[in-house]
Amino acid sequence: MNDNLHERAQQLMAESVVEGLRPAEETWLREHLRECPSCAQEAATTQNVLHALRSVPVNIPRDLAARTQLRVRLRAQEASKIANGSFWLWAVTAASWVVGVFSAPLVWRGFAWLGANFGLPKLALEMGFVLWWTVPALVAVGAVLHQRALSAGTKGI
Ligand SMILES: [Zn+2]
Numbered sequence: 001m002n003d004n005l006h007e008r009a010q011q012l013m014a015e016s017v018v019e020g021l022r023p024a025e026e027t028w029l030r031e032h033l034r035e036c037p038s039c040a041q042e043a044a045t046t047q048n049v050l051h052a053l054r055s056v057p058v059n060i061p062r063d064l065a066a067r068t069q070l071r072v073r074l075r076a077q078e079a080s081k082i083a084n085g086s087f088w089l090w091a092v093t094a095a096s097w098v099v100g101v102f103s104a105p106l107v108w109r110g111f112a113w114l115g116a117n118f119g120l121p122k123l124a125l126e127m128g129f130v131l132w133w134t135v136p137a138l139v140a141v142g143a144v145l146h147q148r149a150l151s152a153g154t155k156g157i
Contacts, residue, residue, distance in 0.1 A: 005036075009039045016029065089141065089145075092143070097137055104129075111128055
């Protein structure tokens with residue numbers, strides 16, 4: 001067997017590690033390794049070194065990654081628990097305010113009509129108008145807070 005063949009075998013071994021081999025090259029290398037003890041020995045050594053390299057440094061980051069994932073997941077659960085409560089609080093409050101703002105002109109006209117037809121004092125109309133506007137929001141906030149108190153109670157917190 002000449003040196004060129006061993007050289008080729010070694011080059012193919014290096015390539016197989018880095019980028020893989022074409023089927024013909026792989027077959028040739030496998031046959032050479034079967035016939036050539038020194039190249040087979042070198043291939044085995046390379047495999048052992050690669051195996052050692054792969055098993056040692058990968059294990060540490062894998063554990064680290066798992067722990068980090070767990071921590072991130074716990075943090076995300078915590079955050080979403082808080083966010084869920086305040087999201088609904090804000091959503092309901094905002095919705096009731098938006099409804100209040102858009103219905104305000106109609107409501108004001110309604111109160112003006114009541115005042116004109118029943119001779120109610122202006123202060124009572126204004127108070128009524130303000131209450132109409134703020135009460136739904138306050139009720140909504142109260143409902144959400146009540147809901148949260150109930151769910152906290154059933155969880156035994
Ligand atoms: Zn060889």
